[in-house]
Amino acid sequence: MSQRAIYGRSFDETDGQTLPAETTCPECDGALRTEGGETSCSVCGLIIDEYRIDHQGGVGGYVDDEETERTGPPLTFGRHDRGLSTTIGWNRDAKGNTLPAAKRRRLNRQRTQNRRAKWRSKAERNLGHACFEIARLVSALELPTVVRESASKTYRTAQQADLITGRSIESMAAGAVYAACRCGGFAVSASAVADVSVSSTDHVQHAYSVLNVELSLETPVIQPGSLIPKLATGCDCSPQVQHRALELATQAVDAGLANGRNPAGVAAGCLYTAVSEHDGVTTQAEIAAAAEVSVETVRSRYQELQDRV
Template sequence: MSLRDIYESGFDDDDGKTINQTHCLECGGSLRTEGGETACTECGLIVADCRIDHGATPRTFEGEESKREQTGAPITPARHDRGLSSEIGRYRDANGNALSSKKRRQMSRFRREHGRARWSSKKKRNLATACLEIARLTSALELPYSVRERASQLYRDASSEDLIQGRSIEAIVAGCVYASCRCGGYTRTIEEIAGVANCGEEAMKNGYRVLNKELSLKALVPTPKTLLPRLIAEFDVPNDVQYRATELAEIATESGIANGCQPSGVAAACLYLASSEAERSIPQADIASVAGTSPVTLRKRYTALQDELDD
């Protein structure tokens, strides 16, 4: 289904938003723009992904000489050198002319010495390794670039606080990615991240605990409503069931049913109750397995929701 003609177009310099629409036309959920990508917070539908180039544009004013200088890529914590590295070419010079064989051998020696002098300390070499690993994890988990930048900054903060010493880089990196997801409101479980990380689940949990304690992370508390889109995507339920499950999640939060309970268990109960009301019942064991909870917990939250609706 093409969405190009049904949304009003526009642009906001502050967040890179390219449309004026505030609600998703598929499920009615709110839209969130991050890094130029606009997506629905409920169903995850990507409405617009046009990224604006904020690089400098050459301008000439009256009475001034024409200047064609261009700035490079923006500074980012996602790269070990913040994107300010220098690269030595191989076969052509700056004007595009081919290099002679003598000059190519000379450039090869320059590249070798440049590579040796790139790392002034072991800490910076470890930072480069960590940035590459963070990029791999966020790509494997299909997370946005903002999560990668936040995770890289968390690793830099941990390195400056000497939290890496005596610990595995892979464990701290996995903990940084999980912490970035928690702080940004992205629902990724420890099991999902540990499944693609180069460390065990216990090592990752230990890395996250250290970061949370020493850096005082402002992690967002997961709610049943934020966990629902993942469950809905797994079972491909119709729109009416999605709306009802979201409504039940809000009722569970407002009535206090979700207080002190595992959010995934409440979300699973909301989806099961919504599907049952629409006569599209999904097996409890299947929903509980995807949600990471037990069928017993699902039934308890299901009963509490039914009692609340009956009242």
């Protein structure tokens, strides 16, 4: 880490503050050093002064072993041009001065040209549309940016593999979001994605299976335990019931009860068992509705748990 001169401040950032007079530590008389915007004693580590802005140049570049300047945010898969678009502003220059009329007219023409040149092909325009749709779905589902990046990357790969042709952009975008949730371990069902999408649950499932089969996605198996917190919250169960249901889910997996079963059904069976153990009032039908399985499934998973665990 490079070192900066002690108390090196630029003129406009010292307002309202007086610079400390001493250059040695008030506690132990050790030498002071300023590093990363923080002035501390090199001997005892006492922090004398904190300073928000670090003026030293950062390590340039986001790509390893490559000399790149730091300009703007890192590249993202979430935008069709990976976030490298040009934006031409309006009527004022960088210093806030009003532009003369001739220059404004020129900028207007440039803006039009830029808008027309933004898409190099129909495929790129479609990709832009899909990226926008993915961002909208991820936002509506309140999922983190990592899902958006992953879904956009999957969609991009699918487009390169010619999987989008003949299918709707919206359903493939929804399928990519569902795939990103599955691969990232987020407990979001296909019907939850379909609720915020224009596509039906079947279309989302179908798009996901196309992506899964053709692109060989590394989808981990859903564990019943991962579905329980959301299910328990949806049924207003107490933390004790949820805790017991998680225990039962682990036991059910260990006993092989989850093999070949719908994880949502196993989770619902575990939750119902926990509810009945704690004299809860939640019915099988309520749990079945929250888990999107039939009441019969809940009942038979419940029976299996009673017999085997």
